[in-house]
Amino acid sequence: MTSPEAWAVDSNEALELTMLGPSASRRLKFHPTFTYPIFGEAETIYGYRGLSINLSLAGWDLRAYLKVTWKEKIDADIESEVESVEETLREYLPEGVSDSFL
16 A cells, blocks of 8 residues: 555645746746645645646746646545646636647
């Protein structure tokens, strides 16, 4: 049996924000310092291994692009605490968030 800690991901490390500039060389990438307003006081996302959340904002119109990937996800039928990262983030993002850059 795998320990619960093996399925816990630091949301600050998993989330990468990118501000897109007018050219491919003009990108600013960073990890947020705090994510507790979205993912709770522990800043932990439960139920994933190898979780990667990429949220990009286009500097020219602030259109948002969201891509969530993982290597492994715990079976939600077995564990009810698994949250849908994409659904959680979409609550805080404007309508029309795309999962591709066009």
